[in-house]
Amino acid sequence: MTRTRVTQALTLGTAAVLLAACGTGSEGTSSGETDSQDGSTITWWHNSNTDPGKAYYDEVAAQFEADHPGVTVEVSAMQHEDMLTKLDAAFQGGDAPDVYMERGGGELADHVEAGLTKDLTDVAADEIDKLGGSVAGWQVDGKTYALPFSVGVVGFWYNKALFEQAGVTETPTTLEDLLATADTIKQAGIEPISVGAGDKWPAAHYWYYLALRECPQEVLEDAVQTLDFSDECFLRAGEDLQSIVDAQPFNQGFLATSAQTGPTSASGLLATGKVAMEMQGHWEPGVMQGLTEDKQGLGEDLGWFPFPSVDGGEGDQTAALGGGDAWAVSQDAPDVAVEFVQYLLSDEVQQGFAERDMGLPTNPAAGDSVKDPALAGLLEVRDEAPYVQLYFDTAFGQSVGGAMNDEIALLFAGSTTPEAIVEKTQQAADAEG
Amino acid sequence: MTSATRGRTAPVPTASSTPVAGAGRASARPAPGGSRRRGRVRTALEVAMFVGPALALFAVFVVWPVVRAVQFSFYRWKGFGPLVDFVGLGNYVTVLRNDVFQDAFAHNVVIVVLSIVVQLPLGLAIALLLNRKMRGQGALRTIIFVPYVLSEVIAGVVWLQLLQPNYGVVDALLGAVGLSGPEQGWLGTPGLAMYALLGVLTWKYLGLAVLLFLAGLQGVPDELVEAAQLDGASWWQVQRRITVPLLGPTIRTWAFLSMIGSIQQFDMVWILTGGGPANATTTMATFLVTEGTKRYNYGIATAASVILFVVALVAAVAYQALVLRRDVGAADASARRGAV
Numbered sequence: 001m002t003r004t005r006v007t008q009a010l011t012l013g014t015a016a017v018l019l020a021a022c023g024t025g026s027e028g029t030s031s032g033e034t035d036s037q038d039g040s041t042i043t044w045w046h047n048s049n050t051d052p053g054k055a056y057y058d059e060v061a062a063q064f065e066a067d068h069p070g071v072t073v074e075v076s077a078m079q080h081e082d083m084l085t086k087l088d089a090a091f092q093g094g095d096a097p098d099v100y101m102e103r104g105g106g107e108l109a110d111h112v113e114a115g116l117t118k119d120l121t122d123v124a125a126d127e128i129d130k131l132g133g134s135v136a137g138w139q140v141d142g143k144t145y146a147l148p149f150s151v152g153v154v155g156f157w158y159n160k161a162l163f164e165q166a167g168v169t170e171t172p173t174t175l176e177d178l179l180a181t182a183d184t185i186k187q188a189g190i191e192p193i194s195v196g197a198g199d200k201w202p203a204a205h206y207w208y209y210l211a212l213r214e215c216p217q218e219v220l221e222d223a224v225q226t227l228d229f230s231d232e233c234f235l236r237a238g239e240d241l242q243s244i245v246d247a248q249p250f251n252q253g254f255l256a257t258s259a260q261t262g263p264t265s266a267s268g269l270l271a272t273g274k275v276a277m278e279m280q281g282h283w284e285p286g287v288m289q290g291l292t293e294d295k296q297g298l299g300e301d302l303g304w305f306p307f308p309s310v311d312g313g314e315g316d317q318t319a320a321l322g323g324g325d326a327w328a329v330s331q332d333a334p335d336v337a338v339e340f341v342q343y344l345l346s347d348e349v350q351q352g353f354a355e356r357d358m359g360l361p362t363n364p365a366a367g368d369s370v371k372d373p374a375l376a377g378l379l380e381v382r383d384e385a386p387y388v389q390l391y392f393d394t395a396f397g398q399s400v401g402g403a404m405n406d407e408i409a410l411l412f413a414g415s416t417t418p419e420a421i422v423e424k425t426q427q428a429a430d431a432e433g
Numbered sequence: 434m435t436s437a438t439r440g441r442t443a444p445v446p447t448a449s450s451t452p453v454a455g456a457g458r459a460s461a462r463p464a465p466g467g468s469r470r471r472g473r474v475r476t477a478l479e480v481a482m483f484v485g486p487a488l489a490l491f492a493v494f495v496v497w498p499v500v501r502a503v504q505f506s507f508y509r510w511k512g513f514g515p516l517v518d519f520v521g522l523g524n525y526v527t528v529l530r531n532d533v534f535q536d537a538f539a540h541n542v543v544i545v546v547l548s549i550v551v552q553l554p555l556g557l558a559i560a561l562l563l564n565r566k567m568r569g570q571g572a573l574r575t576i577i578f579v580p581y582v583l584s585e586v587i588a589g590v591v592w593l594q595l596l597q598p599n600y601g602v603v604d605a606l607l608g609a610v611g612l613s614g615p616e617q618g619w620l621g622t623p624g625l626a627m628y629a630l631l632g633v634l635t636w637k638y639l640g641l642a643v644l645l646f647l648a649g650l651q652g653v654p655d656e657l658v659e660a661a662q663l664d665g666a667s668w669w670q671v672q673r674r675i676t677v678p679l680l681g682p683t684i685r686t687w688a689f690l691s692m693i694g695s696i697q698q699f700d701m702v703w704i705l706t707g708g709g710p711a712n713a714t715t716t717m718a719t720f721l722v723t724e725g726t727k728r729y730n731y732g733i734a735t736a737a738s739v740i741l742f743v744v745a746l747v748a749a750v751a752y753q754a755l756v757l758r759r760d761v762g763a764a765d766a767s768a769r770r771g772a773v
Contacts (some may be wrong), residue, residue, distance in 0.1 A: 088726075091513035110729070114514030198621075198709055253598030253618030255710035256626075264597045274600075402728040406533075406712075413623060413711035431527070 041072045042337045043097040045087070049077040052356045060352070064343055071336055091116055098333035099341055101325045102146040104137035105224075105390050106397020108328075117145045118329040123338050127345050134362040137390040138326045147345050150359030151324030152282025153382045154205055154307070154391075157374075161301045162190055162276040171305035175240065178308045182249035185276045194251040194275040196259030196266035197412045201393060204405040205279060206244065207421065208392045209321050211237035213310035217319070217387060224395050227429035229422050233314060238411065238418025240310060245412055251275050255413050260287045271297050279307070281322070282360055282378055304374050306381050320385040323394055324362070396429070403428035499742070506736040511729045524736035534737065537708075537715040538744075540627065544716070545695040547631050548638070549688050555635070556642030557684075561672055563643065564650045574647070581640035589704030592633045596620050596705075620706050623713040630705055630714050637701070638694070642687055649683030650676065682760045689752055696745045717741045 044061065048054050054077045061073040076097070078086065083101070090096045096116060102108050111117045121128070121143045128135055128144050138146040158171070166188035172178040182192035197203040212220070215233035223229055251257060251269055259280075260267040270278045271288035278284070288297030309317035327341045343349060347365040354361040354369035360379050361367065367383070370376045382388060393401025407424040410416035506525070509518040528534050563574055580588060595602045598618030607614050615622045619629040653676050661671050699718035702708060708715035708723065717737065725734030 088512060094513075107729075110511050111513075114511070116513065198707060200709075252616065253621040255617050255623075256598075256621030256706060262594075264594070264600060398728045399730050402723075409709070410711050415623065415711045 040070050040334075040336075041074060042099060042334060042340055043074045043076065044099040044340070045076045045078060045083055045097045046101065047078055047080040047083045048358060049079050053358045056352060056356055056358070060344065060349055064340055067343075068336060068339070073340065096330040098330055098337040099327055099344075100330065102138060102328040103323065103394050104146065104148070104326060105323075105394035106400070107394060108138060108145055109140045110397060111328075112140045112145055116331055118331050118333065118338070119143050119145060120147065120329065120338065120341070124342055127342055130364070131345070131362050132364075133387065134324075135326075136387075137323065137395070138328075146326035146328035147341055148324050148326040148362045149345060149350065149353065151322060151362050151382065151388060152360045153320035153322035153378060153385070153388060154209065154279060154281050155320075155378065155381065156277050156279050156305050156307065157270060157284045157288075158277035158303050158305065159270065159273060159275075159298055159301050160303045162273065163303075166190055166276065171303070172308050174308050175244075175310050179244065179247045179249065182247065186249070191251045191269070191275045192249040192277065194257065194266040194269040194278045195254050195412075196257050197250075197254050197409055198256045199259040200405040200409040201391075202259045202266060202280065203412045204393065204408040205321065205391070207237055207241050207404075207408045207411075208389070209279075209307045210240040210310065211315070211392070212319050212321055212389055213237075213307075213313040213315045213317060214240065215315045217316060220315075220389060227396065227400065227426075227432065229426050229429070234422050234425075235418055236313075238421045241408070241411060242418055245414070250412075255409075260291070263291055265291070267291060273298070282375065285372065285374060286357075302374055304378055316386050318385055320382060320388045321391065322382065322388045323391045324360070397432070399432060400425060400428045502735045502738055505731055506739050508732050510732045512725070512731045520732065524732045525740065527733055528737045528740060533712050533715055534717070534720050536712055537717045537720045540714060541696055541698065541716050541744075543627065544631065544634070544698055545692050548634060548691050548695050551631070551635055552639055552642050552691065553684065553688070556639055556646055556687075557677070557680075559639070560643050560646035560650060561676070564647060574643075577643050578640040580637045581644070583637070585637065585700040586704055588633070588637050589701050592636075593620070593705055596629060617710070621710050623711045626706055626710055626713045630702060633705065634698075634701060638691070642691075645683055645687045646680060649680045652683075653679045685756055685760060689749075689757065692748060692752065693745060696748060697741070717744070 046057055048057055057077065058075060061075045065071055065073055087096070087100060091111070091114075102111070102117070108117065124144070124147060127147055131148065134148045134151050135144050137151075138144060138148055156171075162185070163169075163171075166185040168181055168184055172181045185192040195202050195206075211234055214236045215223075215231060219231050219233060223231075223234075251266070251274075254266075257269075258265045262268055263272055266278050267280065267284060267287045268291045269275045270284075271291045280287075285297055285302060288302070289295050291297070306318075306320070327344055329337045329341055345363055347363060350361045350363035350366035351369045353359065354366040355371065357370065357372050357375060360370065360375060360382065367379060370379055389395075391401075393405055395401075396404065404421070404425040407416055407421045411418070411421060505516070507519060507521060508516045509520050509524070510516055559577060563570060563577070596604075596619045598604060598614060598616075598621065601614075601618075603619065604614040615625055620626050657675050657679075658671055661675055666674070697718055698716050699722070702714050702716050702719050703722070706714045708719040718741065721734045721737035721741065724730045724737060
């Protein structure tokens with residue numbers, strides 16, 4: 001097995017120009033069985049590669065081993081991007097870890113279709129029941145394939161000190177408010193909003209949220225199922241976005257700004273007090289800490305408010321856009337791997353997870369354990385929201401989502417129209433067949 | 434596990450504990466058996482033994498991936514699971530009709546042409562200057578050549594920081610003399626990003642041109658220059674009538690290297706702009722990487738990679754046939770003259 005993997009890794013590297021993804025096709029899936037013949041070892045890949053998360057997960061694995069004599073948990077803590085690359089290679093080679101992370105949506109649907117992921121509907125019925133609506137993003141055709149352990153929502157992170165300096169006393173609640181606030185801040189000589197449009201997805205989140213405000217929930221659910229974007233509300237989302245872009249609230253050079261790499265990224269600009277706010281996911285405080293020298297981020301000055309409402313929108317004005325991570329079990333994994341995932345979502349482990357601010361727990365029993373005030377506020381918004389819509393690019397799958405994100409980024413550059421966003425997305429969806 | 438068995442052939446021969454076995458496998462054909470012409474068989478075995486490992490590596494890491502890529506390009510495939518959805522040439526049609534890919538192709542052509550048009554006169558001028566005896570010659574040569582030695586990724590990251598709007602050094606310097614950079618930054622303005630990219634590429638690769646031209650200048654015989662000077666030719670005339678024409682083969686080889694590098698350009702674009710803003714700097718290579726690793730359309734990505742391969746191959750063969758042939762012909766002619 002090792003040699004196969006090494007060969008594949010090397011082959012991938014060699015083929016940099018002539019990109020030749022080295023999969024083993026249908027033969028690959030059978031090789032996975034060799035892993036699971038020995039049911040007493042489970043491999044577990046996660047992305048908490050820094051403390052306290054890393055140490056905590058090692059502890060959790062040790063505890064599980066102690067409770068299940070004869071079982072060994074092989075833990076691999078990896079940097080997030082590394083993990084994604086390795087997972088891709090593992091799926092290509094039919095050599096996936098027993099327990100791994102799934103982001104849900106179209107990506108999960110593809111994995112299910114290829115027979116890579118175990119159906120957990122019956123074996124983990126109790127846990128699914130407990131998690132409630134959170135699991136929706138990890139269901140395909142009514143069956144649950146992964147259990148979400150952290151689900152967050154996207155909203156505006158802002159710098160309280162800069163808001164004060166500009167004379168803004170209240171956080172905006174409507175789209176007009178937001179643009180007016182941005183204008184006030186601009187008048188005070190501060191750049192209002194940073195957006196990492198260079199990476200496309202942070203820009204695309206604006207369109208997603210506006211679609212959430214403009215489109216009724218049924219329309220969105222329908223779109224995820226049928227990939228039909230003909231409803232007028234998608235067009236209105238683009239027009240709303242056009243109005244935001246026209247108001248020019250964004251940081252200088254936002255078209256080339258990255259999401260979170262380095263101090264000149266969108267998150268870096270917020271963390272170093274160069275802009276007043278940024279719309280980002282629940283991971284933002286952690287990212288900002290990594291981007292400042294004192295590892296504090298904005299510290300006490302950091303605040304959060306939800307995406308504003310849109311007047312006349314037919315969608316739910318308090319619905320949230322979000323997403324998260326779930327534990328999935330690969331098809332050929334031993335049964336004890338399912339037990340391990342159940343353990344990972346137990347009250348005890350989720351509380352420990354929450355206490356260390358590793359994410360936003362999905363198990364209701366752990367909700368009170370979140371210590372960070374900004375995250376606790378965000379958790380409240382998430383739990384009060386009528387529903388949390390999974391990021392569209394994840395929900396629709398990378399192929400459709402990528403085309404969508406590209407076109408939305410072009411709107412930020414002023415080189416496309418709201419109509420074209422719908423059109424290009426529909427084209428990519430139709431190509432999916 | 435066909436790829437595993439095939440993969441295994443690569444590392445074994447270098448172990449050399451069983452040279453006969455290694456050679457025997459690779460040379461099944463040239464040694465049909467029979468010990469009468471032992472010498473020839475032995476030579477064949479020796480050749481096979483020395484060439485075998487390299488050929489095996491080449492087959493496994495170059496030929497095999499190419500073959501697989503061509504195979505993938507006929508399927509709609511997400512990168513995992515069996516190859517079942519055969520679409521024939523569908524992926525090629527998709528790629529060729531895609532306006533982003535068409536733009537990417539045009540961008541590659543722009544990079545090829547402008548790299549040569551800008552770097553050739555600049556490189557030639559610098560090489561001619563540095564070829565004269567002067568103080569600090571060594572230091573100047575080093576300064577010109579250092580960017581080429583830097584890894585493309587490192588150079589990219591450095592320039593990314595220098596070109597930041599507002600906070601970057603370039604804008605700060607412009608600000609100091611009362612000018613200001615573009616509103617969206619050099620890399621964020623769709624109309625400027627390509628030129629910013631070309632500027633960085635010139636900075637990075639000028640050193641190679643200068644180095645090659647300097648080496649070529651060593652091959653220009655002093656007698657010719659002296660003879661011309663005795664006839665009263667000025668420095669300028671010597672350069673124009675003798676040095677540059679004699680530098681022809683070097684220039685043509687350099688242009689070939691530059692062209693192939695430009696067609697395959699990926700690293701610098703990926704670091705500086707990722708192909709943006711608004712697809713203004715997408716190249717064929719960034720297009721196919723985005724399709725593959727970001728969107729999981731590996732079928733389309735491999736189709737694009739095959740197209741890129743064909744484009745590079747056609748360009749290389751055409752250049753060989755039309756331009757480099759002169760050099761080969763000239764070499765033949767001089768060899769013949771030498772024989773007489």
